[in-house]
């Protein structure tokens with residue numbers, strides 16, 4: 001049987017810098033754990049625009065459809081800010097999500113004890129926090145028709161439409177329930193069924209899927225505004241949260257900040273199962289291309305490394321190896337090894353991107 005395949009799209013800014021560390025880690029798993037991947041690399045975002053005049057070449061898109069998982073760094077930067085909307089680096093990302101139909105966006109918010117001090121909340125409220133937000137990614141208000149700005153009675157009117165079909169709700173609900181079974185068997189679904197019909201349908205379909213196929217999972221429902229309050233008041237009450245595209249955008253950013261640093265946050269975007277049973281998948285750090293620190297060796301590679309850990313878990317069924325990699329990152333932090341973004345003003349000397357990679361590799365070695 002051939003090795004599982006990975007397409008690396010490092011992108012722009014610090015994307016290639018953090019991805020270089022992930023590549024070393026992929027090689028380590030090949031050498032030391034017998035987990036060989038067929039790795040190919042290609043361009044996305046500004047890098048693709050420079051080479052081809054588009055943020056994602058058709059050939060790259062075709063490759064992304066064929067591989068078992070895509071690993072993406074980051075896209076964008078000041079050099080591309082004045083480009084037409086249709087050419088912007090972000091369009092490369094959006095095209096990947098849309099054409100691969102990656103409807104479930106998994107955003108973990110996990111608080112590493114060593115970093116609890118970086119949270120804006122009290123340590124006891126966040127220490128040990130480990131929740132997963134599942135955001136519907138391909139429908140809802142960001143895509144619904146009608147949309148646009150038009151004139152009505154001599155006034156401009158702006159319209160976006162929150163539209164969900166039951167099939168769209170059904171599939172993302174299933175993703176959340178499946179995930180819950182691998183974690184702590186608990187899902188909280190968030191919408192605004194009190195004021196939105198799409199929210200009523202959301203609640204009904206989630207309840208139906210639950211009763212039909214996932215009655216073993218504990219399900220609760222919450223209005224999304226209360227959910228925002230509860231996330232800040234007592235986040236540890238949650239395990240898996242499932243919600244729509246718009247609320248998920250906001251709630252996942254809110255939950256992310258409970259944990260302190262952008263440089264630590266991975267994500268996964270999953271679609272329907274392929275013929276080999278693996279879901280279509282793309283893994284990427286939450287952060288952007290960080291032009292302010294590009295080329296300085298300051299970027300924290302952890303978010304990208306933890307994104308690869310998610311790939312091990314969700315695309316390749318290597319939960320034990322994913323745990324090993326996450327534990328290695330946690331060990332490095334516990335040992336006080338920090339990139340600059342994880343240091344308080346008086347915190348001592350930060351390590352470089354490469355040194356952080358070295359430390360994670362050393363912790364992986366020590367785990368054998």
Ligand code: NAI
Nearest residue numbers: 074075076077262263287288289290291292293299300341
């Ligand atoms: P950003 O996430 O790139 O940076 C925000 C701040 O966090 C900066 O001060 C940056 O130095 C810091 N930071 C981010 N990642 C870090 C890491 N791994 N290690 C250490 N520090 C880190 O967001 P910003 O500045 O709003 O956007 C910069 C560019 O990135 C823009 O062109 C934007 O469009 C693009 N972007 C791309 C995303 C993606 O590729 N998924 C997501 C967000 C923004």
Ligand code: MG
Nearest residue numbers: 248249250253
């Ligand atoms: Mg957002």
